[in-house]
Structure formats: C-alpha cells, structure tokens
Amino acid sequence: MISISLCMITKNEEKCIDNCLKSVCDIVDELIIVDTGSTDSTIEIVKKYSDKVYNFQWINDFSAARNYSFSLATKEYILWLDSDDILSEEDRLKLLELKDSLDKSVDFVGMMYDYSFDDTGKCTYSFRRNRLVKNFKGFYWDCFMHERLNVWGNWKDYNIHITHTRKHDNNERNIENFRKKMLENYYLNPRETYYYGGELYAGGYYDDAIRVLEDFLTRDYDDNYDKVNALTRLADCYSVKGEYNKAIDSCIKSFKYEIPRAEICYKLASYFQHLKRYNEAIFWFKTTLSLKSSTDGNLMVVDDGWIDYLPHQQLCCCYYEIGDIESSNKHNELAARFIPNNPYVIQNRKLFNSLGYNLKS
Known part of the structure; x- marks a missing residue:
C-alpha cells in the first residue's frame, strides 16, 4: 500500500472546502493546505481535518503556491485537488483500491476530471489530468495561471473521476490577473498565451481574443491539441462577428493538426x-x-x-x-x-x- 499526501491551495473557499475534504480525508495519510489569503472561514473549516495549514503570500502565481504545497508533502505520493473538487462514493472506493494496489514503479497516475454538467447532472465535458504523482521526483508546476504539472517516467491511467462542483468560472478575474502580470513586464509563454486567448473569448472580448490566439498560433509550440482548440476558438470569435469565411478557414486549418x-x-x-x-x-x-x-x-x-x-x-x-x-x-x-x-x-x-x-x- 502506498501513502498519500493531499496537497491543496485555498482562498475564500468556505462554500465548498468542507465537501471536498470530507470526500477524501479518510483515504489520504496527510493533508497539506496552503492558504493564499482567506478572509472567510476557510481556515477554520480546514482545521477540522488537519493542523498542517500554511500561509503563502499571494504573488499572482498559482504555480508558485502549488509548488510550495508540494514541497511540504512527506508521503510517498502526492494527490492534488482544488477546493471545489469532490470524489463520489464510487470514485472513493476506486481510489482506495488504487492506494492498496499501485505498483510503486509508477511515477504518476492520470484520472478523468468531470468538469461541467447539463441540467440533468450528466457530464458534458471531461478531460484527463495527472492527479497522483510520486513525491521526491522533482515534479513541478509552471505557468502562473492554468498551471501545468510537469511529470516524466512511468505512468498509468486509472478510471477514477474527480468531480468539479463550481458552476461558473470567473473570467473577468482571470483576465485581470493576466493583465496585471503583463504590466509587470512578464512575458507570456505559448501555453499562457493560449489560455489568455481562451479567457478573452469566454469573457466576450472577441477582437482581443483573435489577436492573442493568432499570436499563439505563430509560436513554437508542440501541443497540437491546444492548436486545434485555439483554431476552434478563433472560428467562434469570427462567427460572432459574422465573418463566416474566416471562421471556415480556421476550422479547415485545424485539420492540419488532428x-x-x-x-x-x-x-x-x-x-x-x-x-x-x-x-x-x-x-x-x-x-x-x-x-x-x-x-x-x-x-x-x-x-x-x-x-x-x-x-x-x-x-x-x-x-x-x-x-x-x-x-x-x-x-x-x-x-x-x-x-x-x-x-x-x-x-x-x-x-x-x-x-x-x-x-x-
């Protein structure tokens, strides 16, 4: 059986943090909570589950906070979740099974993230993320927003679904974070540029989204999946503007990659x-x-x-x-x-x- 540290970063999550921790606290062996400045009852709720609560001065960098949380873990593997994530009873049992049976030669485990749902509760959007990673391997987070966990070595996919419970993303907050970072003369890498374009699209800033996404597509970047998504968002932007021939061109260009x-x-x-x-x-x-x-x-x-x-x-x-x-x-x-x-x-x-x-x- 492996031992697991749960590493989380939080800020003003009193509405959802209890459900998250309740769904996983009896499975993991250690709870590491890094708070980035809560002013509500988040910390009081967390302390019902763990005394390993740490403060981290917010520097507009999610990766920095996540890397700090990972640095505090002492167990063999690290599981990371967000405060608005939960495990269903079925997936709790699967995680327990994985904990008992995982071959320790496995460096990281992919799980599905059920992100959005229709009015009937049916999942409409789900994607794979590396959720359980071996500690002390030097795995690290980069990108200050929409952060990415960098892993390598032996991997395994497991049929565990993490359920996202927040109803809406805060696009305006995310766009503001991008703009603040750029005012600090921060240079967006290709992946950050891609996500900035996506946030602009979701926020209704279609002309800005077109400019940023077109810039992204000129960058040296080897993830064809993101390139296809960028072209799809470009098509959506052009469609909203009534520029259907440009929307058609964007769709057809995506066939080059996938x-x-x-x-x-x-x-x-x-x-x-x-x-x-x-x-x-x-x-x-x-x-x-x-x-x-x-x-x-x-x-x-x-x-x-x-x-x-x-x-x-x-x-x-x-x-x-x-x-x-x-x-x-x-x-x-x-x-x-x-x-x-x-x-x-x-x-x-x-x-x-x-x-x-x-x-x-």
Whole structure:
C-alpha cells in the first residue's frame, strides 16, 4: 500500500472546502493546505481535518503556491485537488483500491476530471489530468495561471473521476490577473498565451481574443491539441462577428493538426449554412454524423448527445432550402427519434403533413 499526501491551495473557499475534504480525508495519510489569503472561514473549516495549514503570500502565481504545497508533502505520493473538487462514493472506493494496489514503479497516475454538467447532472465535458504523482521526483508546476504539472517516467491511467462542483468560472478575474502580470513586464509563454486567448473569448472580448490566439498560433509550440482548440476558438470569435469565411478557414486549418472532430465539422457546416451554401453545409453535417466527438479518450470527452439530434435538425433545414422536401422530412423524423417532443420537430412535422408527407413511423 502506498501513502498519500493531499496537497491543496485555498482562498475564500468556505462554500465548498468542507465537501471536498470530507470526500477524501479518510483515504489520504496527510493533508497539506496552503492558504493564499482567506478572509472567510476557510481556515477554520480546514482545521477540522488537519493542523498542517500554511500561509503563502499571494504573488499572482498559482504555480508558485502549488509548488510550495508540494514541497511540504512527506508521503510517498502526492494527490492534488482544488477546493471545489469532490470524489463520489464510487470514485472513493476506486481510489482506495488504487492506494492498496499501485505498483510503486509508477511515477504518476492520470484520472478523468468531470468538469461541467447539463441540467440533468450528466457530464458534458471531461478531460484527463495527472492527479497522483510520486513525491521526491522533482515534479513541478509552471505557468502562473492554468498551471501545468510537469511529470516524466512511468505512468498509468486509472478510471477514477474527480468531480468539479463550481458552476461558473470567473473570467473577468482571470483576465485581470493576466493583465496585471503583463504590466509587470512578464512575458507570456505559448501555453499562457493560449489560455489568455481562451479567457478573452469566454469573457466576450472577441477582437482581443483573435489577436492573442493568432499570436499563439505563430509560436513554437508542440501541443497540437491546444492548436486545434485555439483554431476552434478563433472560428467562434469570427462567427460572432459574422465573418463566416474566416471562421471556415480556421476550422479547415485545424485539420492540419488532428483528424477532424465532430464538433468542428458541425461548426464548419453551420458557417456554410449561414452563407447559404447549402450543399457544402449538407456535406459537413453528414460528416458530423459519421464521427465521434472525442479524438483521444485520454485527453477529452465531450458529450455527444447533441450529435445525435442537431445535425439532423439542420439537415432538415438545408434540404428544405434546396427544394428536396423528401430528404428534409426524412431528417426531421430522424431528429425526432432523439428528441420527439422538440417544438421544431413538431412544427416541421405539421408543415410536411400539410404538403402531403408523413414518414412518421
């Protein structure tokens, strides 16, 4: 059995820290909490679970705080979590099993991070992160925001899911942190530039996001996955601005780095649809239906329920525009298989019935 130090950094997390620690405190052997300036009851809550609470003067650098927390760990392995993360009972049992069975030649373990959910509680966005790492190996964090844990050696993926519980990210706070850092003459590395562009996009600063993401794409950077995401965000920015030809170009450029993703093909189809180039839109909507949304299960899983419905709905519209009513009706009924009570499906069915079509089975 391995021993585990849980290392966390906190600041004003009184609303969620108790649930986090409650879900994991009886599994780990040591709780290391580094607080960066809480003014609420975070520290009082934490002290119910551990007396190893340390203060760290905030210097606008998440990596610095995380590296400090790692430096305090004394056990064989380090598990890191954020205050708004929890383990379900099923995943608690899996972590206990891993603790009991992990081969000590393994240097780091990847787990899935279930990051966002729909209104029914179904996970819609999940990706892999290195969560459990061997101590005393020199592993370290870099990038002052959206920090990255640098690891090497033997690795293992394990089917444990960490659940993120915070509902919204604070884009304005994150953008302000980036701007403050740059005012200090800090030079953003390529990865930080990529994330800055993403924050600008999420905050609605589309022109600034375009400038930053285009700069990122000129950098010497070997992560094709981030390049594809940057191009996808560029396409989104151009789409919001109504510049659909530029959005199309961004999508097509992403194919240089990775096999086309279903979600990118869907975007591409929608841009052609906006330009009333319906035959091209039909091609890409059909391509969407033939693909899966996840290109690498170790990196990202995107909920693909929408792929079953939306392309058919849009194919219904496109075929109607080119006068192929039979195909339009067919795709409306295919959409109905997935969301039968959708108001668009019902409205379209009434239209097709009035035109003498009734393919409902």
